[in-house]
Amino acid sequence: MAGLLDELLVVLHGIWTRRWLALAVAWGVCLLGWLGVALIPNAYQSKARVYVNTQSLLEDKVGITQVQSQQDLDRLRSTLASTDNLEKVVRDTDLSQTVSGPHDIAAKITTLRENITVMAQADPSMIDITATSADSSLSDGANARIARQVVQKLIDIFQEENLSGDRNETRQSIAFLDQQIGERGKQLAAAEQRRVEFEQRYAGVLPGAGSIGQRMDAARQEINNIDSQLVQAQSALTAMNGQLAGTPPTLPGVGGNGGPTALAQAQADLAAMRARGWTSSHPDVIAQVRQVEALRKAGGGGGGGAGSTPNPAYLSIRSMQAERAATVQALQTRKAQLQADLSTMTNRQTSEPGLAAEQEKLQRDYDVLKTQYDKLLADREEIRLRGDVKTETGSAQFRVIQPPSAPTAPTAPNRPLLLIGVLVLGIGAGIGTAFAMGQLKGTFPTAARLERAVGMPVIGSISQTVSVAQIAIEKQRRKWFAGASGGLAALCLVLIAIEFVQRGTA
Numbered sequence: 173m174a175g176l177l178d179e180l181l182v183v184l185h186g187i188w189t190r191r192w193l194a195l196a197v198a199w200g201v202c203l204l205g206w207l208g209v210a211l212i213p214n215a216y217q218s219k220a221r222v223y224v225n226t227q228s229l230l231e232d233k234v235g236i237t238q239v240q241s242q243q244d245l246d247r248l249r250s251t252l253a254s255t256d257n258l259e260k261v262v263r264d265t266d267l268s269q270t271v272s273g274p275h276d277i278a279a280k281i282t283t284l285r286e287n288i289t290v291m292a293q294a295d296p297s298m299i300d301i302t303a304t305s306a307d308s309s310l311s312d313g314a315n316a317r318i319a320r321q322v323v324q325k326l327i328d329i330f331q332e333e334n335l336s337g338d339r340n341e342t343r344q345s346i347a348f349l350d351q352q353i354g355e356r357g358k359q360l361a362a363a364e365q366r367r368v369e370f371e372q373r374y375a376g377v378l379p380g381a382g383s384i385g386q387r388m389d390a391a392r393q394e395i396n397n398i399d400s401q402l403v404q405a406q407s408a409l410t411a412m413n414g415q416l417a418g419t420p421p422t423l424p425g426v427g428g429n430g431g432p433t434a435l436a437q438a439q440a441d442l443a444a445m446r447a448r449g450w451t452s453s454h455p456d457v458i459a460q461v462r463q464v465e466a467l468r469k470a471g472g473g474g475g476g477g478a479g480s481t482p483n484p485a486y487l488s489i490r491s492m493q494a495e496r497a498a499t500v501q502a503l504q505t506r507k508a509q510l511q512a513d514l515s516t517m518t519n520r521q522t523s524e525p526g527l528a529a530e531q532e533k534l535q536r537d538y539d540v541l542k543t544q545y546d547k548l549l550a551d552r553e554e555i556r557l558r559g560d561v562k563t564e565t566g567s568a569q570f571r572v573i574q575p576p577s578a579p580t581a582p583t584a585p586n587r588p589l590l591l592i593g594v595l596v597l598g599i600g601a602g603i604g605t606a607f608a609m610g611q612l613k614g615t616f617p618t619a620a621r622l623e624r625a626v627g628m629p630v631i632g633s634i635s636q637t638v639s640v641a642q643i644a645i646e647k648q649r650r651k652w653f654a655g656a657s658g659g660l661a662a663l664c665l666v667l668i669a670i671e672f673v674q675r676g677t678a
Contacts, residue, residue: 186610187603195656198602202660205594206667212590214582215306218319220327221574222299252301257329258284265321266314270307284322298573301326304583312674316579323576342555349552356545363538370534391514395507402503409496411449416493419443419486435467443485447492581675588668595664 187194251257258281262268267284271277287304303322305315420439442460450457623630638646 183607183610187606190606190609191653193609194602194606195653195660196602197605198598199656199660200598201601202594202598202664205597206591206664209585209587209590209594211308212585212587213306213308214312214315214587215304215584216312216316216319216579217302217304217583218316218323218576218579219300219302219574220323220572220576222301222327222330223571223573224297224299252290252326252330253285253288255281257326258288260329261322261325264325266318267322270309288322288326290326301330306584312582320576320578327572327576342558345555346552349548349555353545353548353552356541356548360538360541360545363534363541367534367538370530388514388518391510395510395514398503398507398510402500402507405496405500405503409493409500412489412493412496415446415449416486416489418446419489421486435464438464438467440485443489447485447489587671591664591667591671595661598660 259277261284262271262277262280267280271280284303287306289300289302291300291302292298293300301323303319303326305319305322307315307318310318420443438460442457442464445454445457445460452458452461620630
């Protein structure tokens with residue numbers, strides 16, 4: 173430990189003996205460093221925060237979801253720092269006073285792009301816009317003013333893009349769709365004309381509307397429907413025939429008072445039950461049959477006048493039976509006609525395959541063009557409606573939460589810290605230089621070091637004798653050294669004070 177202390181004392185003694193060299197180096201390094209710090213331009217930063225609400229009650233009803241609105245918001249945020257927008261910023265702020273041509277504008281745009289930050293917060297609806305101005309050719313006040321102007325202009329552009337961007341996009345989309353609709357309309361009219369001309373040319377060969385395949389499919393489907401209807405009609409006719417067979421056409425006679433006998437009345441009731449579709453196993457029908465048999469065995473059940481009268485139940489059933497028979501006949505006739513048409517079309521398709529194929533092609537081309545044309549019309553109306561909704565209701569509610577700040581102090585560089593850092597660096601450089609010179613000089617500060625160096629014992633050493641005049645001169649030099657060292661620190665403090673004064677007057 174004693175050896176280390178001795179070494180430290182030797183090093184400090186060597187530095188002290190070369191203190192003027194160390195002070196000169198410190199002054200030189202500090203002056204150069206402070207000059208470099210002074211040449212660094214002050215950077216002034218302005219910041220604003222905006223809120224964009226992309227939710228809307230009406231937009232969801234017309235297919236404009238929040239995801240789509242959020243995509244529009246991301247697009248606006250990404251294009252805010254585009255070349256066109258930055259050129260607007262240069263021309264509409266005080267930056268226009270420092271440009272003289274397109275080359276200067278391009279340089280300013282490049283600088284702005286590097287010094288502008290558009291960042292979304294955790295809530296994507298919150299956006300921070302930050303701009304920094306550090307032009308060495310401008311004063312601090314001008315840089316602070318330009319930083320605020322740039323942020324304000326970016327906010328204005330953001331609002332303009334939000335309000336007018338949708339209108340322009342809608343206008344361009346509708347114009348494009350109108351052009352496509354016009355072209356598809358011409359193609360559709362030409363396809364319709366070709367189809368009409370083909371049908372007129374082969375009207376006798378290919379009657380009817382649609383292609384052969386379509387008409388054959390329609391005929392087959394209609395035949396299937398007629399078959400099911402025919403089965404039902406025939407079943408109804410069969411049931412009606414059975415009821416008609418079980419109903420007497422006339423009634424046996426009438427009573428003495430001009431009214432029907434009991435037997436005739438019972439038979440009429442039985443016929444009415446069967447006309448309603450009741451079967452022979454129905455309890456009421458069974459009971460009525462027993463009553464008729466009993467009355468017949470009893471001689472008619474009433475005063476037996478002679479003669480007979482038409483049975484009204486029989487006439488009603490006969491009318492319904494005729495109606496059912498007519499329905500069956502009509503369905504059979506329609507089925508026969510469809511089968512004949514289907515057979516004719518099958519023969520034509522076999523005998524004229526090329527003609528049928530050409531008709532199929534014309535019909536297919538027309539259907540494709542018609543589908544595309546209808547879809548384009550629907551898309552145009554949907555885009556027009558969406559554009560009207562965005563224009564009238566606003567695709568996004570824009571609100572400035574934090575207006576552009578007016579910077580009063582530079583954000584960079586931290587000049588006080590840099591000044592102190594240069595002072596520490598200068599002092600370190602001076603001490604390091606003095607130490608290096610002490611190591612390079614071939615002197616021996618102590619007798620022990622001389623003894624180790626030459627390998628011979630040192631008998632003794634002679635102390636330096638200093639006169640009173642030399643002591644006075646040494647004291648004066650120490651005062652000069654202290655003054656020069658204090659002046660270096662004082663100069664650093666003065667520079668720091670000047671920096672704070674400049675910040676206060678920015």
